[in-house]
Amino acid sequence: CEITSFQALKQFPREKIQLATKFGIVGMKSSDVIVNGTPEYVRSCCEGSLKRLGVEYIDLYYQHRIDTSVPIEDTMGELKKLVEEGKIKYIGLSEASTDTIKRAHAVYPITAVQMEWSLWTREIEDEIIPLCRELGIGIVPYSPLGRGFFGGKAVIESVPANSFLNSNPRFQGENFHQNKNFYSRVEKLAEKHGCTPAQLALAWINHQGDDVVPIPGTTKIKNLNDNIGCLRVELKGEDLKEISDAIPINEVAGDRITDNFIRCSWKFANTPPKHSSVA
Structure with a gap:
């Protein structure tokens, strides 16, 4: 690297x-x-x-x-x-x-x-x-x-056979099946804000404070440009709460x-x- x-x-x-x-x-x-x-x-x-x-x-x-x-x-x-x-x-x-x-x-x-x-x-x-x-x-x-989870590819398609995500507890078996519900919730909220689920997830973290600088990884220019698009998503206090509440932490299945x-x-x-x- x-x-x-x-x-x-x-x-x-x-x-x-x-x-x-x-x-x-x-x-x-x-x-x-x-x-x-x-x-x-x-x-x-x-x-x-x-x-x-x-x-x-x-x-x-x-x-x-x-x-x-x-x-x-x-x-x-x-x-x-x-x-x-x-x-x-x-x-x-x-x-x-x-x-x-x-x-x-x-x-x-x-x-x-x-x-x-x-x-x-x-x-x-x-x-x-x-x-x-x-x-x-x-x-x-x-x-x-969320290790690409909110990017949606693994949810909509499948986890590639050679991906390290296959060993991640949240992407395995019943855990993954249960966690897919969270993607659906974020997808609906993203439609409300006129953005993709990935952009909404990044906008949520960006709005946590001026001292927060997330580092989403990508290997594709298209995904990089999409990630940058999260900066156009404006969220108010009630929006942040609604997004947070859509994923109760005690309901997430599997260790990170x-x-x-x-x-x-x-x-x-x-x-x-x-x-x-x-x-």
Whole structure:
């Protein structure tokens, strides 16, 4: 991905681009996600990214997942050094717990926290979102279309055989059959607002605040243009409530991700105290 980005970056003045990349996930071992947040790994990943991207600095550098064996102060200490050296401008976290966000922010200001947030994934609204706002941290929702669910293709057609969604609990068997009802509800509301279900889902997240910047992924120009069209959708307070109420969270069937990724999500992302040693 970074090598591909290098080819695109060469076409534009560097100062016109806001570049974000991340480190932390090393790979998979058995069914576990391997995460590394040691200072040495932080630096080696950053320097590797700079080389692959062909740039002198990264605007926003995320810790992709939290290494729960390393005090967050150690990870942040190295990131702070990289800021001071001019190799990165801003620091971000992804899938971090409230405790980890607070402790990280005390070492060096966190600019953005990337979390899954969509119409059918809203758990972070209870504690994570209020904390980010209290600390002045931007919120970057990933999978704002519910891992493509509100794009509709998987619902109207089917999940492609080679898609990673086949392992997602919400897209499996009876869960998927039950969840399709939510798409129908959003589809009707989208007609009311003169947009597509995907545009309505993105407009809903955009209207959550000026500090919210969703990052819907796409591989097609048409879908990119359609996503941008969500900016034309105007929603009032009562509209937002009606859309939220169309998908009661306690009725969503299945976890948002598989067990191995749940284990490295924000719910399990506290790190050891700085003064303790991990056996």
